[in-house]
Amino acid sequence: MANSEFDWPAKPSVLGTHINRLDGPDKVTGRAKYTFDINRPGMLYARMVRSPHPHARVVSVDLSAATRMPGVRTALLTRDFSGSQNNRVMFQGDEVAAVAADTEEHAIDAARSIRVEYDVLPHVTVVEKALDGTAPVVFTGGNVRDGRPAQAGDLTAGFGAAAKVVEGTYSTQVITHNCMESHGTVCEWNGDRLMVWISTQGINAARENFASALGIPQANVRVICQYMGGGFGSKAMSVGAEGLMCAKLAKAANAPVKLMLDRKEEHLATGNRPSAASRIKAGVSADGIITAFDAQSWGTGGAGATADFPLPYIYQIANRHRSHKNVFTNTGQQRPMRAPGHPQGSFNTEIIMDELADQVNIDPIAFRIKNLPPEAANAMWRSYLLEGAAEFGWNKRHATGDKTAGPIKTGMGVSINTWGGGGRGPSPAHCEIASDGGVIMRLGTQDLGTGTRTLVAVITADALGLRPSQIRPEIGDTLYGVSALSGGSTTAASISPGIRVAAIKALDALKEKVAPALGVDAASLVAAGGRIQVENDPSKGMTWADACKRIGPQPIAADGEWRAGMSSSTTSGAQFAEVTVDIETGIVKVTRVLVVQDCGLVVSRLTAESQCYGGVVGSLNFALFEDRILDRNTGQMLNPNMEWYLLAGMSDIPRIEVRLKEQPERGVIGLGEPPTVSTAAAIALAVRNATGVTMRSLPLTPARILGAMRLGKG
Amino acid sequence: MATKDDSSDGLRFNRRNFLRTTGLVGLAETIAAPVELAAESTPAAVGPGDVPVRLNVNGRQIDLMIEPRVTLLDALRTRANLTGDKRGCDRGACGACTMIVDGRTVYSCSTLAIEVQGKQIRSVDGLASGDQLHPVQQAFCDKDALMCGFCTPGFIMASVALLEKNPNPTPEQIKKGLDGNICRCGTFSRIFEAVSSVKGVQRG
Numbered sequence: 029m030a031n032s033e034f035d036w037p038a039k040p041s042v043l044g045t046h047i048n049r050l051d052g053p054d055k056v057t058g059r060a061k062y063t064f065d066i067n068r069p070g071m072l073y074a075r076m077v078r079s080p081h082p083h084a085r086v087v088s089v090d091l092s093a094a095t096r097m098p099g100v101r102t103a104l105l106t107r108d109f110s111g112s113q114n115n116r117v118m119f120q121g122d123e124v125a126a127v128a129a130d131t132e133e134h135a136i137d138a139a140r141s142i143r144v145e146y147d148v149l150p151h152v153t154v155v156e157k158a159l160d161g162t163a164p165v166v167f168t169g170g171n172v173r174d175g176r177p178a179q180a181g182d183l184t185a186g187f188g189a190a191a192k193v194v195e196g197t198y199s200t201q202v203i204t205h206n207c208m209e210s211h212g213t214v215c216e217w218n219g220d221r222l223m224v225w226i227s228t229q230g231i232n233a234a235r236e237n238f239a240s241a242l243g244i245p246q247a248n249v250r251v252i253c254q255y256m257g258g259g260f261g262s263k264a265m266s267v268g269a270e271g272l273m274c275a276k277l278a279k280a281a282n283a284p285v286k287l288m289l290d291r292k293e294e295h296l297a298t299g300n301r302p303s304a305a306s307r308i309k310a311g312v313s314a315d316g317i318i319t320a321f322d323a324q325s326w327g328t329g330g331a332g333a334t335a336d337f338p339l340p341y342i343y344q345i346a347n348r349h350r351s352h353k354n355v356f357t358n359t360g361q362q363r364p365m366r367a368p369g370h371p372q373g374s375f376n377t378e379i380i381m382d383e384l385a386d387q388v389n390i391d392p393i394a395f396r397i398k399n400l401p402p403e404a405a406n407a408m409w410r411s412y413l414l415e416g417a418a419e420f421g422w423n424k425r426h427a428t429g430d431k432t433a434g435p436i437k438t439g440m441g442v443s444i445n446t447w448g449g450g451g452r453g454p455s456p457a458h459c460e461i462a463s464d465g466g467v468i469m470r471l472g473t474q475d476l477g478t479g480t481r482t483l484v485a486v487i488t489a490d491a492l493g494l495r496p497s498q499i500r501p502e503i504g505d506t507l508y509g510v511s512a513l514s515g516g517s518t519t520a521a522s523i524s525p526g527i528r529v530a531a532i533k534a535l536d537a538l539k540e541k542v543a544p545a546l547g548v549d550a551a552s553l554v555a556a557g558g559r560i561q562v563e564n565d566p567s568k569g570m571t572w573a574d575a576c577k578r579i580g581p582q583p584i585a586a587d588g589e590w591r592a593g594m595s596s597s598t599t600s601g602a603q604f605a606e607v608t609v610d611i612e613t614g615i616v617k618v619t620r621v622l623v624v625q626d627c628g629l630v631v632s633r634l635t636a637e638s639q640c641y642g643g644v645v646g647s648l649n650f651a652l653f654e655d656r657i658l659d660r661n662t663g664q665m666l667n668p669n670m671e672w673y674l675l676a677g678m679s680d681i682p683r684i685e686v687r688l689k690e691q692p693e694r695g696v697i698g699l700g701e702p703p704t705v706s707t708a709a710a711i712a713l714a715v716r717n718a719t720g721v722t723m724r725s726l727p728l729t730p731a732r733i734l735g736a737m738r739l740g741k742g
Numbered sequence: 743m744a745t746k747d748d749s750s751d752g753l754r755f756n757r758r759n760f761l762r763t764t765g766l767v768g769l770a771e772t773i774a775a776p777v778e779l780a781a782e783s784t785p786a787a788v789g790p791g792d793v794p795v796r797l798n799v800n801g802r803q804i805d806l807m808i809e810p811r812v813t814l815l816d817a818l819r820t821r822a823n824l825t826g827d828k829r830g831c832d833r834g835a836c837g838a839c840t841m842i843v844d845g846r847t848v849y850s851c852s853t854l855a856i857e858v859q860g861k862q863i864r865s866v867d868g869l870a871s872g873d874q875l876h877p878v879q880q881a882f883c884d885k886d887a888l889m890c891g892f893c894t895p896g897f898i899m900a901s902v903a904l905l906e907k908n909p910n911p912t913p914e915q916i917k918k919g920l921d922g923n924i925c926r927c928g929t930f931s932r933i934f935e936a937v938s939s940v941k942g943v944q945r946g
Binding site: 048206255258291683 | 811812819820824825826827828829831832833836838865867869875882883884886888889890891893894895898917923925926927928930932934
């Protein structure tokens with residue numbers, strides 16, 4: 029869509045520059061109010077009671093002792109367990125009851141006093157046992173479900189054309205979102221109207237959830253999320269049992285209730301990234317073309333949830349076949365986690381790429397380029413691989429296995445990524461300009477911590493010739509209108525067009541008020557540098573403040589909506605990693621990571637770069653540390669905390685370089701997911717390059733490294 | 743008191759590293775503790791039920807009636823509406839609750855309020871003077887050393903304590919000094935940049 033007055037500017041004033049996060053001061057001072065920080069007069073604290081068993085029938089629940097405990101105001105079951113249909117708990121952490129008391133300490137005591145009688149049932153938590161049929165059949169219709177197979181070309185011919193064939197089994201582990209702020213809600217009723225503060229990625233979706241589950245009109249529900257301590261997909265699904273119990277307890281107790289989950293509950297019951305494994309056989313021709321790719325894959329997304337991922341990932345392979353099994357286990361259900369499916373698909377694909385490259389003695393980058401889809405604006409891997417290789421010093425990379433003396437081995441690895449993202453409507457925005465010069469940009473989106481509030485101000489300021497600090501973004505409240513939930517890197521691309529359209533429409537109205545005073549045609553005016561003036565003639569103009577004095581008592585108001593052509597979808601990127609491996613201890617240190625990443629038009633550079641830094645760290649955690657460890661016999665999670673569920677700290681962080689590739693002509697795309705897809709594979713390949721041993725399973729723990737090296741040498 | 747080992751000399755283990763390395767810290771403490779307790783005179787019992795607790799927080803006296811088991815973090819957050827410091831893990835692993843007590847960082851989620859009576863407690867709520875940000879807070883804003891911001895108060899307090907002890911830390915000292923804090927959004931690179939850029943913090 030060319031030549032609209034709403035087109036992104038050729039010479040932006042603020043877009044794409046380093047602008048300090050607008051809410052930085054509120055966050056660094058502790059003034060920012062997260063759901064966890066909302067304290068209401070007379071507020072009660074609530075606690076959930078959850079199944080300690082991975083699979084059991086609830087025989088009875090006795091709430092009476094709890095209701096006699098000090099400070100307790102009310103206790104409720106999450107559902108009716110009396111019938112035979114709905115009386116099973118399906119995972120450790122499945123919700124049974126909830127209690128509200130005057131203090132959090134009393135609520136904890138009361139929750140402990142609730143007596144639940146369970147008839148413990150056989151469970152399946154070990155994926156291999158489900159697959160080989162040695163686990164009890166727990167799920168109606170079987171524990172293992174076939175996914176849809178995919179096929180192209182002629183596999184037999186493909187293997188016939190192969191000079192070399194590689195076979196291996198690859199896998200990634202279940203990890204949990206582990207947001208710093210747990211899932212939590214504060215509910216306050218006023219008659220049949222419900223006020224909700226909730227840590228959510230979608231305030232409007234949350235409003236619908238509450239209204240439909242509680243049987244009240246959506247118009248009676250107001251949902252607020254001004255600040256939230258991370259979501260990563262786990263707060264994008266629904267308000268959850270805990271959200272609804274908070275509302276029900278508040279109703280029953282006739283008092284505001286706060287219900288924040290604790291760390292253990294976060295790990296058990298609020299989502300995870302499913303496991304992903306594959307047995308792959310692939311053939312390669314002597315000149316480095318992958319001729320055949322045959323994969324059987326599987327994974328668990330928990331109790332009744334699927335675990336699919338793209339395989340092969342990105343590379344173009346003419347002859348391929350893939351079958352997939354979703355394994356249901358008695359564990360908490362998966363939820364989308366930052367780039368759902370892609371980190372798993374990346375790892376399961378990229379490791380065998382280097383194995384194949386070595387078989388035919390081709391450099392991993394040259395090998396990847398031979399097997400890429402054609403270059404396009406949304407598929408720039410060839411360029412990024414070559415540019416990144418030069419920047420990273422890829423020519424200093426040695427062949428597989430660091431031959432230098434001593435226990436510290438060094439290696440490099442590379443991998444690529446893609447993500448759809450992109451924008452869509454409806455995504456309205458509302459702009460007001462008042463006679464005091466104040467500007468409000470109002471829309472019903474929410475800021476997960478990505479910097480949405482700052483993005484709103486940057487786009488508005490750019491359109492109005494102001495500084496972002498002069499804009500007041502109003503977001504995070506369903507009173508501000510309808511907007512989509514934030515997930516899948518869609519927020520920036522969905523909301524940005526409407527913001528710019530609303531701002532330009534409001535500016536047009538302001539120009540109409542100013543033009544007569546200047547004796548010029550409104551169409552000749554522009555907003556720049558805090559002034560409204562004739563383009564290229566500052567003498568015919570006035571300051572923003574003077575211009576706004578002509579507005580009168582009723583502010584200018586204008587609405588904008590998402591427009592095709594101002595956003596697009598699909599990114600590409602490449603990442604390089606360098607590691608050292610101590611082959612005596614098995615400890616991997618990531619020393620350098622280079623990110624080459626596009627995201628269309630860069631709106632807010634500082635926050636865009638931060639997405640890349642964060643994506644790399646998230647993926648480094650996936651590669652080296654995170655693992656939901658279940659006891660093989662009891663099915664209990666052994667590390668539902670933050671000391672045994674390992675996460676990187678400051679000393680684990682490599683030097684990270686970010687190269688944002690600009691594609692302003694494509695409009696806004698979104699950047700939340702892409703940078704977290706491929707670091708893990710690049711790290712694993714760097715470990716392979718360092719040690720000469722192929723690591724086919726994550727996480728790369730010291731024990732695994734040492735074990736693999738022992739096998740590799742044996 | 744759950745003192746964080748924020749020694750920045752790079753030689754001593756901090757708690758996270760120690761846990762990772764040995765996996766035995768909890769065991770060692772539980773075995774040693776009863777022996778030491780028995781040797782001391784038994785302190786007067788307080789509670790159960792609410793008891794008066796007087797705290798000095800950010801230079802202000804706060805009088806509370808709370809159960810002895812209430813943590814410093816919860817006492818300030820739920821009884822004094824000082825909600826700046828956060829709770830991430832509730833067991834001294836993530837550092838979101840970091841406060842400074844008599845010049846040393848503590849995990850306030852694992853410190854009883856009753857333990858820190860008579861001590862100077864500093865929370866993030868009291869760090870800025872009005873609209874004037876502390877130099878560490880300003881550096882975090884300038885370097886975008888935060889995303890969701892939930893871990894930020896803890897990182898800020900850990901950084902302030904580090905710089906008050908050592909106004910010119912080496913890169914290694916900064917890393918060791920902040921290893922007791924976790925950021926899930928992954929802003930470490932920029933936190934490191936921010937703390938490296940801070941000049942002129944007075945030795946505490």
